[in-house]
Amino acid sequence: MPLIETRALNKRFGGLHVTNNVDLALEAGEVHCLIGPNGAGKSTLFRLILGEHSPSSGAILFAGEDITALKPFQRIRRGMSVKFQVPGIFKALSVRQNLEIAMQHHYPPASLAEEIDKLLAFLNLSADAKRLAGNLSHGQKQWLEIGMAISLKPRLLLLDEPTAGMSPEETFATGEMVQRLNAEGMTVLAVEHDMAFVRQVAHKVTVLHLGRVFAQGSIDEIVANEEVAAIYLGQTTAHETAHEAAGDVHA
Known part of the structure; x- marks a missing residue:
């Protein structure tokens, strides 16, 4: 049984379909990274899992329990914790x-x-x-908030771009923290752009594109996927610049 699972999850804001039939499952003890170009729907999916947004349709299960209608504090009491980007x-x-x-x-x-x-x-x-x-x-402020989040000893730790603005050395140190937490049994879902961090910690990677699950696999499988590279290099998303995408892929 997955620890956290989304089933055909949809979120619409007016006429904008931001999360589109997303099926995602994390096994207990897994470190899973969620990546994708800007506007792919990563943050919306993250907030749906946490309960900050209510889905337009679909379901969210935590340890087999349907938590779709639960408020954020109720999910936290069941064993979730979160560290936001800011x-x-x-x-x-x-x-x-x-x-x-x-x-x-x-x-x-x-x-x-x-x-x-x-x-x-x-x-x-x-x-x-x-x-x-x-x-x-x-970087120290980011670590302090990670500490506040893990002080609850959650079963699932949600990290929203935990290395944003960090130096390479701070990013690596953060990855070591995540690896130590995972070795102690914590399951982690991270929204992240820094591919060095993703390569360091991720057991599995999911790529979102236009609100859909575009690809999923190990980091080596994702990096070798030419269609994923095309997304990041702006060949299929005109609003992404090659410079921004290259920074995401090669950071």
């Missing part, structure tokens, strides 16, 4: 205080400080525990 941290509080807020209802008071220390070490933020979160570098 960090939603508390900038006026310290790094430790941010994690304390996220973790305080999920750990006994006697072990909370120790668990925060463990998470700080995992995030490479131990030396920055007392710094105001707003003073962190962009």
Whole structure:
């Protein structure tokens, strides 16, 4: 049984068909990356899974349960957690205080400080525990929000462009974090543009194009797919420039 599954999922905004009969399934313990040109429907599908958007038709199942009508907080209680592209941290509080807020209802008071220390070490933020979160570098802010998301110990972690704006070194470090989480049993679905990150972490890759599942397979299968390359190089999507697409494919 897949941990998360979408069945013939559709989303229309007025006359615009943004998500078009999407069938997607993630097995427990899988790292799955969702890629595609701008306007492919990645973010909409992500928000449908999280419950921020309601589908026009179709179904979403989590561990076999139909969650299509559930609100986001109800899905989170069942074992989902999310890190959005723009960090939603508390900038006026310290790094430790941010994690304390996220973790305080999920750990006994006697072990909370120790668990925060463990998470700080995992995030490479131990030396920055007392710094105001707003003073962190962009990459560190992303790591802090990843920490807040995984502090819930979710069964499914949703990552929306987790490496956006990061240096190559920060991107690689983020990939190592995802690999360690996955080794501990966490299932991950990531919307991502950076193909170096995708190659580093993904067990399976799904390519969206014009709201549809265009291709699916291993990263090697996707990179070797000439039709996928054509999409990214603008041969089938006139609004994509070759420069932007090359940056997505070869980053």
